[in-house]
Amino acid sequence: MEVRTVKRIAHCGGWLGGVIVALAGLAPCTHAEYMVLQSGQRIHVMSYERVGDTLRLTVSGGSLEISAYQLIRVDPEDTFLPAKIQRLDVPYANFISESAHAHGVAPELVASVIAVESNFNPNAVSWRYARGLMQLMPQTAARFGVTKIFDPQQNIDAGTRYLKELLVRYNGDLSLTLAAYNAGPDRVEQYRAVPPYRETRDYVRRVTEKFHASYRAANQIVNLQ
Numbered sequence: 001m002e003v004r005t006v007k008r009i010a011h012c013g014g015w016l017g018g019v020i021v022a023l024a025g026l027a028p029c030t031h032a033e034y035m036v037l038q039s040g041q042r043i044h045v046m047s048y049e050r051v052g053d054t055l056r057l058t059v060s061g062g063s064l065e066i067s068a069y070q071l072i073r074v075d076p077e078d079t080f081l082p083a084k085i086q087r088l089d090v091p092y093a094n095f096i097s098e099s100a101h102a103h104g105v106a107p108e109l110v111a112s113v114i115a116v117e118s119n120f121n122p123n124a125v126s127w128r129y130a131r132g133l134m135q136l137m138p139q140t141a142a143r144f145g146v147t148k149i150f151d152p153q154q155n156i157d158a159g160t161r162y163l164k165e166l167l168v169r170y171n172g173d174l175s176l177t178l179a180a181y182n183a184g185p186d187r188v189e190q191y192r193a194v195p196p197y198r199e200t201r202d203y204v205r206r207v208t209e210k211f212h213a214s215y216r217a218a219n220q221i222v223n224l225q
Helices: 021-024 093-103 107-118 137-143 152-169 174-183 186-191 198-214
Strands: 003-006 033-037 043-044 046-049 053-061 061-066 071-078
Touching: 033 046, 043 053, 043 174, 061 152, 071 152, 093 152, 107 174, 107 198, 137 152, 174 186
Parallel strands: none
Antiparallel strands: 003 046, 033 043, 033 071, 046 053, 053 061
């Protein structure tokens, strides 16, 4: 098993085309970099260690492991510009962009979740009593301090925070994050994968397709911290 450790990495990045073996060609460098994942997240990395198909990343305040196949490219720190709030051509675009920027989630992902969850209907109620644009369960809304669950701004902000929580929990794995948002983290833990429910698998597929159709990685500011 090949293990390669780079103490510091930067300015050696570029498009990797999803082929993680290209990381073996990175030489030791003098600055940190941003690793961009398929989910749209950017992880500010100080160093990494590759063990087979796993990347162990050292970030500010700790470390984490991700599947090597989640990585799509590496951005040098010195060329990373502060992101402007993304303009989206969807209802409630301002609320979506503000919450996405504040909590470190791709705005296109938030918009894609809303599109599938409620089709942008702020008064939507599911048969499970999930409510509002991001279909929050009452207990989830309460946990994030929501006082008016049908209020678009409060609903979007809480839903975005919940998405961020799940993205961190599953180390940026978009499929597991969406499965947990739909079926609950307990079901994902039970199966250690996307649960074999037709509704959940269809949900993951639909949100992922919408997200990939609209996502432009270069415009995002996202991290796991």
